[in-house]
Amino acid sequence: MKIVITGGAGFIGLNLARAIIRRGTLTGPSGQQEEVDNILLFDQAVPDCLPDGLDERVTMRAGDISDRDTVFGLVDRDDISVFHLASVVSGGGEKDFDLAMRVNLDGGRHVFEAARARRGLPRVLFASSVAVFGGDAMPHVVGDSTKQTPQTTYGMTKSIGELMINDYTRKGFFDGRTVRLPTIFVRPGKPNAAASSFASGVIREPLNGEECILPVKTDVQMALLGYRNAVAGFVGLHEADGEAIGDDRAVSLPGNTYSVAEMIEGVKRVAAVNNIESGPITVRPDPAIEVIVAGWATHWEASRAKALGLPNDENMDRVIQDYIDDFMPAR
Amino acid sequence: MKIVITGGAGFIGLNLARAIIRRGTLTGPSGQQEEVDNILLFDQAVPDCLPDGLDERVTMRAGDISDRDTVFGLVDRDDISVFHLASVVSGGGEKDFDLAMRVNLDGGRHVFEAARARRGLPRVLFASSVAVFGGDAMPHVVGDSTKQTPQTTYGMTKSIGELMINDYTRKGFFDGRTVRLPTIFVRPGKPNAAASSFASGVIREPLNGEECILPVKTDVQMALLGYRNAVAGFVGLHEADGEAIGDDRAVSLPGNTYSVAEMIEGVKRVAAVNNIESGPITVRPDPAIEVIVAGWATHWEASRAKALGLPNDENMDRVIQDYIDDFMPAR
Numbered sequence: 001m002k003i004v005i006t007g008g009a010g011f012i013g014l015n016l017a018r019a020i021i022r023r024g025t026l027t028g029p030s031g032q033q034e035e036v037d038n039i040l041l042f043d044q045a046v047p048d049c050l051p052d053g054l055d056e057r058v059t060m061r062a063g064d065i066s067d068r069d070t071v072f073g074l075v076d077r078d079d080i081s082v083f084h085l086a087s088v089v090s091g092g093g094e095k096d097f098d099l100a101m102r103v104n105l106d107g108g109r110h111v112f113e114a115a116r117a118r119r120g121l122p123r124v125l126f127a128s129s130v131a132v133f134g135g136d137a138m139p140h141v142v143g144d145s146t147k148q149t150p151q152t153t154y155g156m157t158k159s160i161g162e163l164m165i166n167d168y169t170r171k172g173f174f175d176g177r178t179v180r181l182p183t184i185f186v187r188p189g190k191p192n193a194a195a196s197s198f199a200s201g202v203i204r205e206p207l208n209g210e211e212c213i214l215p216v217k218t219d220v221q222m223a224l225l226g227y228r229n230a231v232a233g234f235v236g237l238h239e240a241d242g243e244a245i246g247d248d249r250a251v252s253l254p255g256n257t258y259s260v261a262e263m264i265e266g267v268k269r270v271a272a273v274n275n276i277e278s279g280p281i282t283v284r285p286d287p288a289i290e291v292i293v294a295g296w297a298t299h300w301e302a303s304r305a306k307a308l309g310l311p312n313d314e315n316m317d318r319v320i321q322d323y324i325d326d327f328m329p330a331r
Numbered sequence: 332m333k334i335v336i337t338g339g340a341g342f343i344g345l346n347l348a349r350a351i352i353r354r355g356t357l358t359g360p361s362g363q364q365e366e367v368d369n370i371l372l373f374d375q376a377v378p379d380c381l382p383d384g385l386d387e388r389v390t391m392r393a394g395d396i397s398d399r400d401t402v403f404g405l406v407d408r409d410d411i412s413v414f415h416l417a418s419v420v421s422g423g424g425e426k427d428f429d430l431a432m433r434v435n436l437d438g439g440r441h442v443f444e445a446a447r448a449r450r451g452l453p454r455v456l457f458a459s460s461v462a463v464f465g466g467d468a469m470p471h472v473v474g475d476s477t478k479q480t481p482q483t484t485y486g487m488t489k490s491i492g493e494l495m496i497n498d499y500t501r502k503g504f505f506d507g508r509t510v511r512l513p514t515i516f517v518r519p520g521k522p523n524a525a526a527s528s529f530a531s532g533v534i535r536e537p538l539n540g541e542e543c544i545l546p547v548k549t550d551v552q553m554a555l556l557g558y559r560n561a562v563a564g565f566v567g568l569h570e571a572d573g574e575a576i577g578d579d580r581a582v583s584l585p586g587n588t589y590s591v592a593e594m595i596e597g598v599k600r601v602a603a604v605n606n607i608e609s610g611p612i613t614v615r616p617d618p619a620i621e622v623i624v625a626g627w628a629t630h631w632e633a634s635r636a637k638a639l640g641l642p643n644d645e646n647m648d649r650v651i652q653d654y655i656d657d658f659m660p661a662r
Contacts, residue, residue, distance in 0.1 A: 097502060135578045135579055136577045136578045136579065137475075137476055137577075137579060144468075145468055145478050146478060147476055147477060147478045147479070148478070148479075148494075149497065149578065149579045150494070150497075150498070151501065151578070153498055153502070156494050156495070156497070156498040159494050160491050160494055163479075163481070163487050163490050163491055164487070166480065166481075166487070167481070167484055167487040170482065171428060171484070246467045246468075247466045247467050247480065247482070248466055248467065248468060248480045
């Protein structure tokens with residue numbers, strides 16, 4: 001079978017591809033485990049060379065997800081699953097509303113329509129976000145039964161995607177499942193336009209001996225999930241029994257709540273264990289980031305994910321050690 | 332100022348126009364009461380002659396709301412408010428998914444973009460529905476804080492509209508407000524494609540001496556609101572203080588729960604008071620209607636609407652008497 005990953009050149013997309021390569025099979029539209037013979041990574045830009053951990057089964061293609069024909073050209077087999085991760089992120093969406101609507105809403109519809117056009121009932125996994133929650137009436141703990149009143153355009157388009165995944169599935173157009181993510185860390189590489197980018201930077205930059213400029217105060221709390229378990233959540237929800245998911249196809253992945261201060265303690269602790277001299281952390285609040293982050297949920301409930309067997313992190317130190325093991329090979 | 336009512340040739344649209352004609356003024360983008368000098372009723376088809384209760388201030392235009400230029404041509408002044416009622420209804424949306432997406436989702440976006448393109452901050456009132464609620468996890472009582480997991484394409488597009496109204500308002504593109512309606516009765520005229528059409532038919536047809544074929548059993552319960560108070564809710568939410576509404580701009584209008592049996596008792600009682608010999612009611616369940624109605628909420632909470640001063644019906648008999656007074660003038 002073929003696997004399409006939109007946003008496939010991003011951090012989660014690439015690591016999802018690596019996880020599927022390692023597995024070798026996924027449940028196809030037949031309902032049986034099928035060999036994965038092609039993984040197509042689609043993104044607005046793709047690397048010149050195949051990243052580590054991938055092989056000849058993987059192809060990469062750059063293009064514009066808001067172009068319908070481009071998207072239909074990706075979903076070109078009936079034995080297929082689609083992981084739709086491509087998205088303008090939170091900070092980017094606040095800067096350019098129209099771009100967020102074109103990429104997230106129109107692009108998402110193209111993906112869903114392309115999957116609908118196939119025979120069989122392809123599985124479509126959609127990445128949603130903690131950013132669907134927010135606003136005056138947000139409860140202290142958010143989860144699968146919380147009303148979604150997002151306070152970013154990004155979150156609004158993610159809520160819309162959840163609704164569409166449910167309705168396309170109800171209509172029998174495809175077998176849709178939404179993975180609702182807390183903030184994922186520790187992302188390697190450079191900061192991105194997501195307002196949550198500091199949640200990785202506050203660990204990554206010190207471990208790399210660089211200064212981290214922290215745009216929020218250290219008492220800020222966030223619901224976090226390590227990237228290994230985020231990827232495991234995508235694969236696990238893809239493989240889950242559809243009946244067990246029920247008619248609301250969106251499932252909050254597990255996550256734990258940490259303060260930024262706890263993250264800073266964690267990175268110092270794990271750096272010491274690994275004999276790494278960590279770089280400095282400077283608090284320099286950015287009001288534009290603070291206002292977005294202040295609107296996000298901090299406490300996270302994920303009982304449906306747990307019932308479906310989707311894994312949670314052991315603790316903060318484990319996630320930091322995973323980053324060192326996976327992304328600092330020179331050590 | 333100008334008022335645009337999409338779906339303006341429909342029952343609620345026409346009666347909203349009549350109510351605005353009687354008032355004469357609404358709050359304009361200036362924040363002051365302004366004289367209404369034009370009410371544009373836009374619909375897919377409009378009557379040849381101006382309906383009763385309207386005057387020279389009212390113009391009618393037929394067109395396709397999924398055509399962007401058509402919609403931008405309606406919203407052609409800065410001193411304007413838009414009531415966006417046009418929609419493919421529940422039964423129609425289940426028959427034609429693509430039509431519902433084109434009219435409800437694309438059409439809605441055109442309306443919102445057209446309002447955004449004006450100077451000032453026009454008020455945009457959007458009609459949502461009880462159909463946003465449903466599914467496995469729906470609580471017994473639904474309201475403003477209930478997670479929306481609609482079980483019709485109609486309901487899905489209404490949930491999306493609520494999300495967009497909130498985000499366009501948050502971004503300062505316009506001053507949006509969503510009126511979330513329970514089932515509105517008693518509608519005059521012929522049955523329509525809404526699965527809830529029988530809620531008016533079971534009163535209207537007997538009063539007109541005709542047989543009512545009831546597509547559901549008499550123990551079915553529904554949350555209902557008389558059309559006079561539905562119209563009052565649109566006007567009241569248009570006039571409400573924006574601060575008092577808060578960041579979730581959607582407000583469930585008041586409503587009461589009745590069984591179909593109680594509706595049948597009511598029509599017999601009020602018919603007798605008015606010396607009307609009522610027509611027969613025949614129960615003939617239609618599985619396609621039953622499955623849609625079974626998914627709807629029956630018990631309705633509207634404390635935010637009450638706090639904003641939006642009115643509820645006195646009782647069932649009052650709403651039936653209103654129908655006789657307003658739509659059976661020969662009596």
